[in-house]
Amino acid sequence: AAVPGAGVVSMGMKKEPPKPAVVTRNVLMWFRTDLRLKDNHALHAASVRSKVGNRNLIALFIVSEKEWEQHDEAPIKIDFWMRNLAKLKESLDKLAIPLVIKRAETPESVTSIVEGVVKDMDISHVFWNAELMVDERRRDRRVKRALLALPNTVVEECDDQCVIPPKEIATKTGNPYSVFTPFRNTWSTMVETNPHFLELSDEPTANPDEAKKLYADIFASSAPNSHPHNLDAELMEELYPAGEETAHLRLKDFLAEKAKQYHETRDFPYENGCSSLSPYLSAGVLSTRQCIAAARAANNNKIMVGNDGLRTWIKELIWREFYRNILVHFPRVCMNKPFQPITEHIRWTADQRRFQMWSQGKTGYPIVDAGMRQLNTIGYMHNRVRMIVACFLVKDLFVNWQKGEKYFMNNLIDGDLASNNGGWQWCASTGTDAQPYFRIFNPVLQSQRFDPNGDYIRKWVPELKHLNEKQIHDPYHTLSAKDFAKLGYSKPIVDHADSKKKFQDEFKRIIAEH
């Protein structure tokens, strides 16, 4: 039978884990997408627990490639995880906390792996941070059932992914929010009035010295520090160096330099006034709490008012929180269903070539091609351009948004199911408070507005690098046929005005018929 206190606990900062009568065995922290020591709720709680009986804290990470493949995780993102895992191991080593790394051949084998570690390493308490996706929640329920069937084993699942745990935020009628602005208002009021939401938890304390001898073979083993992918590995290391320290330095630099102008610069992809922190947030090397707490501190402890740049940046992080809430309360969104059921009736094109041209960056629309080539080269795309390419795939090419969503997940270093799904459904007009169906980005006008000199296009579409700022956004219509042919660049794959009308007509049809 499980000891008192077994089961799920919500780990708010103020709550300490329930104390067992006697702690006689070790404590396990199972890391997943939370590869950090600082402000990690489950790790902190595990560390506190291990000190109760002066026992050892042991860490676990399971390399589960099949599971990641099934979830469309990009190889470049897995590589980033592995590089961060190696850094995490270095930090844990310094604290004499052994990091056990296991490989799961199948997603189902995860349960027996955790069970095996618990038995072999004499564990009484297992801690992890709750994940929000449906499959991961199912996996965790399976593992928990198996562990609770072991004698005197306690599982403690902590809320860590969101600043306010999704179950704690609701409308006045007790329903989950499905529109961003009221969510943001309530979220901000709750955070302003309950400062504990933004309190950061301490790093774990070191194990007793003898742990080094006891687990010498684990300390001597090395963590995988890369994963095969098709991009330039050196460039990726340079663009996204691994480690908590780097992430914090980036956050600090961003807040000191770019953040105050973020509201003015964030939409211009060449300047990139954004933080580039998404890969770190996605791998859990940094928490949303840490980002918002730091930005709030830089903004005189304000969230909704104050410096325009800082509050706009905080607002973007609240979007991240919002999409996590949507995922938890409306899990259909990550099960191949649109948030707006009516949009299931849209008759998408079956033309595979359109999707291929889009994914290769050969649509003949320079801003779209630049975005897709940026993604294919560095596993990242600027937010404004994500919106443009997504809107183009769905509303100009008439391709089901789910194909684009999957392509992004397969290729993004910051792929995040909740934000990616939310972003795609927003652009496709199938989501929560989505862009209305009749508002369709004109890719040429977007390009002229947000890349006025064409520098972003020149960087990623070298065929166009000699064109001036008048020609570069729409070379097919601004150059003579002869000059255009010399570029070796694609002719526009569709006519924007025709496509726009077709999409709007299809939306009107589904509204009339359903």
Ligand code: FAD
């Ligand atoms: P900053 O502008 O510095 O913003 C700071 C942080 O706020 C980001 O790192 C991110 O965590 C969060 N954020 C910013 N904008 C959004 C947003 N619109 N929705 C949710 N969170 C946001 N973001 C991902 O992290 N992973 C994805 O897979 C992803 N897919 C997207 C797909 C589409 C079609 C669209 C339109 C957006 C997507 N986003 C995704 C949101 C956004 O594009 C990225 O978070 C942002 O570009 C990351 O760059 P940054 O860290 O410099 O962002």
